[in-house]
Amino acid sequence: MKRNIINMKKNIIISLYTILILSAAISCDKENEEPKPATDPTEGLIKIQEFSTQGSPYTVTLYNETGCLQRGYTKVYFAIADNDGRFIDNATLSAFPEMDMGMMKHSTPHSEITKVDGKALYEAYCSFLMYSGQGNGIWYYDLKYTVGNVTDSIVDAEIDVRNVFRPDGVTERRVIQSVVAIDGSEKRYIVTLVEPFSPKVGANEITAYIHERQDANTYPAVADFRLKLDPRMPSMENHSSPNNVDLTWDATDRIYKGTVNFSMTGYWKLNLILQNGKGETLYGNPVSEETEASSLYFEVEF
Numbered sequence: 001m002k003r004n005i006i007n008m009k010k011n012i013i014i015s016l017y018t019i020l021i022l023s024a025a026i027s028c029d030k031e032n033e034e035p036k037p038a039t040d041p042t043e044g045l046i047k048i049q050e051f052s053t054q055g056s057p058y059t060v061t062l063y064n065e066t067g068c069l070q071r072g073y074t075k076v077y078f079a080i081a082d083n084d085g086r087f088i089d090n091a092t093l094s095a096f097p098e099m100d101m102g103m104m105k106h107s108t109p110h111s112e113i114t115k116v117d118g119k120a121l122y123e124a125y126c127s128f129l130m131y132s133g134q135g136n137g138i139w140y141y142d143l144k145y146t147v148g149n150v151t152d153s154i155v156d157a158e159i160d161v162r163n164v165f166r167p168d169g170v171t172e173r174r175v176i177q178s179v180v181a182i183d184g185s186e187k188r189y190i191v192t193l194v195e196p197f198s199p200k201v202g203a204n205e206i207t208a209y210i211h212e213r214q215d216a217n218t219y220p221a222v223a224d225f226r227l228k229l230d231p232r233m234p235s236m237e238n239h240s241s242p243n244n245v246d247l248t249w250d251a252t253d254r255i256y257k258g259t260v261n262f263s264m265t266g267y268w269k270l271n272l273i274l275q276n277g278k279g280e281t282l283y284g285n286p287v288s289e290e291t292e293a294s295s296l297y298f299e300v301e302f
């Protein structure tokens with residue numbers, strides 16, 4: 001009996017929904033309907049900074065999840081709006097980060113800016129080699145955008161890249177490393193830790209990028225290398241953990257992926273060995289009784 005009443009109620013609710021959906025569908029066809037306010041594509045993101053030039057019809061705004069740029073991997077989003085605040089979803093954007101260190105200038109590994117599906121939003125990442133003020137350097141962004149037949153550039157906009165610290169807030173945490181290959185090629189590579197963002201006890205996905213430094217302004221991403229992984233806890237007789245998986249190239253997501261297993265909370269050193277596609281070691285060394293760490297490692301503490 002009770003069941004029947006519940007079922008009846010369910011049926012009534014389903015019918016009501018059907019009517020609502022139908023009437024919504026009908027109203028979409030009505031003419032002179034007020035345009036639905038565009039949902040804010042930047043919802044959930046925190047503004048970092050605005051870029052505009054005088055008299056320009058568009059403003060580009062930089063956002064991400066944390067509201068700041070930081071050394072190592074930084075995900076960024078761009079929104080571009082006209083002077084009435086309408087978000088533009090058919091723009092083309094490019095950005096070039098450059099650090100002026102007085103005696104020299106250099107860029108850093110970064111991706112192209114691509115459109116986010118279904119949103120008036122554009123995404124990219126930077127692997128910042130240095131933080132603002134390091135070596136007295138200042139970071140600048142050069143931005144270029146095209147909307148229809150309007151093209152504009154914003155040149156030398158200063159950006160603030162923060163250093164990354166361990167939980168004590170004082171000790172620098174290693175999240176990016178620039179190395180020279182030991183195979184005689186003298187090639188320079190930059191390895192960047194991406195995930196885990198929020199490490200937890202147990203298995204965590206670990207992801208990383210490898211870029212080759214061809215010159216101070218050119219850092220293409222490198223595919224089909226390998227990062228052998230050996231996480232250790234130096235404060236606890238340098239013990240490791242079981243079931244770790246080396247990082248290999250994921251052609252779909254175009255990033256190196258593996259598994260790091262944190263058997264407990266605390267400070268972990270993620271020792272790595274960088275190998276090329278033939279399995280030859282380019283940088284790093286195995287951890288042993290005598291050698292506590294690899295010359296290539298990242299730090300995670302939680």
Ligand SMILES: [Cu+2]
Binds near residue numbers: 099
């Ligand atoms: Cu620099």
